[in-house]
Amino acid sequence: MTDREQAFGVYIHWPFCLSKCPYCDFNSHVRREPIDEQRFTRAFTAEIAATAARVPDRTVSTIFFGGGTPSLMQPSTIAAVLDAVARHWPVASDVEVTLEANPTSVEATRFRGYRAAGVNRVSLGVQALDDRALAELGRTHSAREALDAVGIARTVFERYSFDLIYARPNQEPKAWAHELKTALAEAGEHLSLYQLTIEQETPFAALHAAGKLRIPDEDASRALYDTTLDLCAAHGLPAYEISNHARPGGECRHNLVYWRAHQYAGIGPGAHGRLDIGGVDGEGERHATATEKRPEAWLSRVETQGHGLVTDDVLTREERSDEFLLMGLRLVEGIDLARYAEIAGRSLDPSRIAMLHEHGLVETTDAGRLRVTLPGFPVLDAVVADLAA
Ligand SMILES: C[S@@+](CC[C@H](N)C(=O)[O-])C[C@H]1O[C@@H](n2cnc3c(N)ncnc32)[C@H](O)[C@@H]1O
Ligand code: SF4
Numbered sequence: 001m002t003d004r005e006q007a008f009g010v011y012i013h014w015p016f017c018l019s020k021c022p023y024c025d026f027n028s029h030v031r032r033e034p035i036d037e038q039r040f041t042r043a044f045t046a047e048i049a050a051t052a053a054r055v056p057d058r059t060v061s062t063i064f065f066g067g068g069t070p071s072l073m074q075p076s077t078i079a080a081v082l083d084a085v086a087r088h089w090p091v092a093s094d095v096e097v098t099l100e101a102n103p104t105s106v107e108a109t110r111f112r113g114y115r116a117a118g119v120n121r122v123s124l125g126v127q128a129l130d131d132r133a134l135a136e137l138g139r140t141h142s143a144r145e146a147l148d149a150v151g152i153a154r155t156v157f158e159r160y161s162f163d164l165i166y167a168r169p170n171q172e173p174k175a176w177a178h179e180l181k182t183a184l185a186e187a188g189e190h191l192s193l194y195q196l197t198i199e200q201e202t203p204f205a206a207l208h209a210a211g212k213l214r215i216p217d218e219d220a221s222r223a224l225y226d227t228t229l230d231l232c233a234a235h236g237l238p239a240y241e242i243s244n245h246a247r248p249g250g251e252c253r254h255n256l257v258y259w260r261a262h263q264y265a266g267i268g269p270g271a272h273g274r275l276d277i278g279g280v281d282g283e284g285e286r287h288a289t290a291t292e293k294r295p296e297a298w299l300s301r302v303e304t305q306g307h308g309l310v311t312d313d314v315l316t317r318e319e320r321s322d323e324f325l326l327m328g329l330r331l332v333e334g335i336d337l338a339r340y341a342e343i344a345g346r347s348l349d350p351s352r353i354a355m356l357h358e359h360g361l362v363e364t365t366d367a368g369r370l371r372v373t374l375p376g377f378p379v380l381d382a383v384v385a386d387l388a389a
Contacts, residue, residue: 008058009257010085012044013268014070015295017102021138022203023165023196027270027293028068037077043302044267045084047291050307051265052088055275058263060089062096062254065119071101075113082118096159096253098123103149103162104141111156121159123192123252124149129179133168150186161190161252166228167221168196169213177227184235189250193228194243195221222378229374242330242377259327261320266291269298269308286315317345322388329384334371348387356383 016035017028063085098121099114101107126146128134153160164183166176198208207213229239237245257264266273270293276284291308292298298308321344328335341347356362361376361383372383
């Protein structure tokens with residue numbers, strides 16, 4: 001798919017978890033009472049219908065159930081949501097349908113049901129392959145249990161991926177290299193490897209502020225990143241995005257929709273969307289949408305007004321071109337400079353590109369695309385800020 005061909009993704013957010021991990025600031029909530037999945041199914045269906053009424057002429061190329069913990073949903077709920085998507089939009093015959101799952105034995109028992117419902121890819125939040133680290137991360141599964149879930153995913157789904165978090169408190173480079181080698185031996189076509197981010201207002205942020213969480217400094221993090229790149233590339237899973245590694249062809253197509261600045265519908269509490277609607281230039285104006293975050297408030301809104309939107313802003317040229325840079329430069333394939341110029345109404349400043357080039361932070365590919373070099377990835381934000389200035 002080129003930059004101009006438009007993929008269209010549908011993101012569905014399940015906002016519940018069994019417990020809240022102390023590092024996580026995703027829109028996820030813990031409830032004592034059982035969740036009324038039928039009520040949620042009706043609300044998801046209504047919001048899908050309302051979104052499709054705004055952008056009817058799209059073919060769905062990817063669907064992603066994210067969370068929270070979507071692997072707490074009943075397979076029949078997933079099937080009903082997928083039916084609703086297919087009633088409102090044409091769905092590509094090779095649609096990618098991903099579900100994020102926590103790697104516990106309970107959840108793995110539902111994998112066959114998800115497969116039968118139409119899910120063809122799972123992404124498991126393994127996070128660590130060390131029981132002590134898992135306990136520190138507040139996870140409720142052991143490394144063994146997680147690897148067993150990976151094994152089941154491998155037999156049930158055509159495609160699977162799992163996530164690890166590194167640059168964790170007190171993590172030694174040697175231990176990370178060992179853990180990553182174990183992970184690579186279990187990996188299919190895709191791995192997501194995230195450096196621990198201390199997110200504001202999480203228990204980890206409070207511990208960090210109190211000096212009780214020793215995380216690797218900039219140099220140590222960089223060394224861990226270099227080890228990650230080297231080991232993954234040697235195993236045939238090179239980075240295709242700053243934190244994502246895949247065999248060529250095994251990339252997560254849904255996440256590519258975000259990074260290539262294509263369009264996606266955001267369904268469910270706190271979901272974000274990007275939709276091109278109306279406009280005079282043939283391409284439409286790009287709307288940035290967001291729904292109510294609180295699950296019960298989102299349900300009430302959908303039940304009274306047919307959708308949960310609380311934000312529906314038309315992006316300015318500048319906002320759109322900044323987003324194009326910010327997302328596109330995360331990718332090893334980089335960005336099409338001509339496409340940037342079309343969106344921004346101006347070209348990137350050649351002298352800024354030349355300066356970053358001299359510092360070895362960006363390069364131009366044979367296809368004439370601009371990309372951040374692997375050594376430039378750890379300072380990506382600074383590179384983007386410089387180019388966008
Ligand atoms: C929506 S979350 C998790 C999906 C699923 N609930 C789970 O925990 O397995 C997606 C991924 O983001 C990553 N993540 C969440 N918080 C993070 C943080 N503070 N730093 C780095 N990675 C984080 C984790 O690897 C997680 O699997
Ligand atoms: S990391 Fe996953 S399980 Fe933990 S709180 Fe966040 S979304 Fe829930």
